[in-house]
Amino acid sequence: MLSTLAIAGYRSLRDLVVPTGRITVVTGANGSGKSNLYRALRLIAETARGGVVPALAREGGLQSVLWGGAENPSRGMRAGTAPIEGTTRHGPVALRLGFAGDDFGYSIDLGLPVPGNAGPTLFAHDPEVKREAIWSGPFLRAANTLVDRRGPLLRVREKRDWHVAAQHLDPFESLFTQVPPTAEITKLRETIRRWRFYDHFRADATAPARQAMPGSRTPVMHADGRDLAAAWRTIVEIGDAQALHAAVDDAFPGASVSIRVDAGRFTLLFDQHGLLRPLSAAELSDGTLRYLLWIAALLTPRPPPLIVLNEPETSLHPDLLPSLARLIRRAARSTQVWVVSHAPRLIAGLEEDEACIPVHLEKTLGETRVAGQGLLDAPAWHWPER
Numbered sequence: 001m002l003s004t005l006a007i008a009g010y011r012s013l014r015d016l017v018v019p020t021g022r023i024t025v026v027t028g029a030n031g032s033g034k035s036n037l038y039r040a041l042r043l044i045a046e047t048a049r050g051g052v053v054p055a056l057a058r059e060g061g062l063q064s065v066l067w068g069g070a071e072n073p074s075r076g077m078r079a080g081t082a083p084i085e086g087t088t089r090h091g092p093v094a095l096r097l098g099f100a101g102d103d104f105g106y107s108i109d110l111g112l113p114v115p116g117n118a119g120p121t122l123f124a125h126d127p128e129v130k131r132e133a134i135w136s137g138p139f140l141r142a143a144n145t146l147v148d149r150r151g152p153l154l155r156v157r158e159k160r161d162w163h164v165a166a167q168h169l170d171p172f173e174s175l176f177t178q179v180p181p182t183a184e185i186t187k188l189r190e191t192i193r194r195w196r197f198y199d200h201f202r203a204d205a206t207a208p209a210r211q212a213m214p215g216s217r218t219p220v221m222h223a224d225g226r227d228l229a230a231a232w233r234t235i236v237e238i239g240d241a242q243a244l245h246a247a248v249d250d251a252f253p254g255a256s257v258s259i260r261v262d263a264g265r266f267t268l269l270f271d272q273h274g275l276l277r278p279l280s281a282a283e284l285s286d287g288t289l290r291y292l293l294w295i296a297a298l299l300t301p302r303p304p305p306l307i308v309l310n311e312p313e314t315s316l317h318p319d320l321l322p323s324l325a326r327l328i329r330r331a332a333r334s335t336q337v338w339v340v341s342h343a344p345r346l347i348a349g350l351e352e353d354e355a356c357i358p359v360h361l362e363k364t365l366g367e368t369r370v371a372g373q374g375l376l377d378a379p380a381w382h383w384p385e386r
Contacts, residue, residue, distance in 0.1 A: 001102050001336045002306065003138060004379040008096040010043075011036040012368040014067045017378040021357035023332045025350050026340045028361030033368030034340050037361070038310050041197075041338070044097045047108055048192035050177035053126055056095075062112065062127040066095060069366045095127070096383055104146070104188050105135045107383060108174060128171035131384045134184055139380045146184050148384070149175050156182055195306045200314055201225050201293045203286035209293060210282045215266030219302040225293045228281065229266035232296050233259045239301030243330065247295045251323040257292065268292070286315045291324070298327055303335035313343035325349025 002020045007013040012033040018024075028034050039059075046052040059065050098107030109131040113124060132149035133140060148155045154166040154175055169178050176189045201209065201224070208226035215230030219238070235244050236259075248255055254273040259266055269278035270288065281289060294312055309328070313321055325346050328337055332355065341347055350356050360371040370378070 002099050003102065004100040004105075004381060005037075005041065006096070006098045006100075006107070006381045006383075007037070007040045008383065009067045009094050010040050010097070011065055011067065012363060012366060013037065013040060014069065014367045016368060016370070017381045018359050018370055019357055019379050020336070020338070022336055022355035023329065023350055023353055024336075024338045024357050024359060025347055026338065026359045026361065027342060027347055028371075029363075030342070032361040032363050034342070034361055035310075036368060038308065038340050040097060041308060044099060044106075044108075045192055045195050045197070047097075047106075047174040048176045048189045050173055052108070052110070052174060053172050056110070056127055061125055062093075062095060062110065063125070066093065067367075092130075092386060094130070094386075098381075098383070100138050100379075100381075103136070103191075104184060105137065105140060106133070106188060106192075107140065108132050109383065109386065111386075113171065123172070126172050129169075129174060130386050132175050133384045134188060140382045140384060147175065147182070150386075154179060191305050194304045195308070196220070196223075196297075196304045197308045197310070198223060198294075198297050198312070199310045201290050203289045203315060205282075207289075209289060210284075212262070212265040212267045214264050215261065220300055220304075221293075221296050225296075227266075228293055228296055229259050229268040231300075232257060232268060232292075233266065235296065235299055235301055240299060244295065244299055247299065247323075247327050247330075248292075250326060251291055251295075251320055252288070287317055287320065290315050291320055294324060295327065298331040303331070306336045306338065307331070308338040308340075310340045311342070312339065313341055313346050318343075318345055321345040322349050325352075329353050 004017060005020055006017045008015045013036055026034050026037055043052055043055055046055045056062055056065060093112050095110045096107060099105065108129060110127040111130045113128045130151060133145055134147035135144045136146060137144040146157050152167060152169045154169055155162045156165045166179055169175065176185065179185060208224050209228045213226060213229065218227045218230040218234045221227055221231035235241065248257055252272060256271050258269045260269055268281040270284055271278040312324060321343055322345060328339060328350060331337060339350060351358055361368050362371045
């Protein structure tokens with residue numbers, strides 16, 4: 001389980017270190033940086049899949065996502081007694097992403113290439129991996145570092161000694177995709193690859209979840225919900241069918257869901273008291289369909305180490321939010337859950353759980369900060385030096 005998330009130099013996240021729990025609820029006003037924190041967490045996930053540089057390219061490149069304010073805002077700037085102006089840059093251009101968990105911690109430092117070092121290329125603006133590290137414990141120290149990358153050179157600790165595992169790593173890829181895996185690298189890579197992200201489910205007339213689809217056993221529903229019916233039936237057969245039916249009844253008392261198969265194509269049917277026939281997914285309201293998608297996502301028979309939900313309240317009636325909070329709290333028994341939300345009823349329902357850690361974001365001088373977090377309140381964190 002993640003215990004700390006650290007981001008530096010990404011959009012409004014100049015230098016942010018946040019604690020995390022079994023349930024972490026990220027809140028804040030519009031524009032406070034909730035989406036930036038969500039996207040930064042997705043960037044960390046891309047490192048284990050070899051996609052962090054392409055993901056940055058889709059955002060406009062490293063220069064487009066870097067923190068654009070003063071490197072070290074003065075006390076006067078923060079207090080409003082001094083003009084907002086740039087300061088002399090002392091540190092390198094850097095985007096740093098990292099986390100610490102129960103078993104291992106990981107950080108990656110991305111920067112600009114040195115002009116001329118790469119030779120003739122059309123990719124001169126691609127960011128480079130400057131440093132990477134894997135460690136054990138709550139934060140990085142020399143004594144607990146297990147894997148250390150500096151540019152193209154990578155060293156791995158064996159007991160008390162270090163040995164060089166690679167000397168010519170490509171600068172545009174993480175160590176996860178280039179290095180013969182050690183036990184630590186393998187375990188951490190596979191853990192990150194199993195993280196799941198669910199953003200806004202489509203519920204328009206042509207949404208994949210409304211269509212009859214070919215089905216097979218589906219223990220993990222696709223991020224866009226296209227295989228909702230197959231995922232639902234999979235939970236019935238190999239998951240917790242009782243919890244599935246209870247979740248439906250909690251949100252829609254007296255209702256039930258069944259799956260029809262016609263020539264190998266699966267269709268979800270929703271039966272509610274007073275109806276003469278069940279409704280297919282194509283006939284459901286946006287809110288009802290989205291809630292059924294959340295049930296299938298959260299009651300997966302193969303819970304991941306981490307599941308991240310971005311504004312799950314979208315299109316749901318406020319009366320459904322207490323039920324959604326109970327559903328998320330139940331899912332958190334078997335997986336760590338991050339929720340980004342601005343729905344007070346959902347937030348209140350989640351905060352009833354003693355395992356919930358609320359992270360309320362605010363923005364000062366364009367910088368996202370955790371409200372009320374002083375210098376001594378943030379979790380301990382150290383970035384590896386270049």
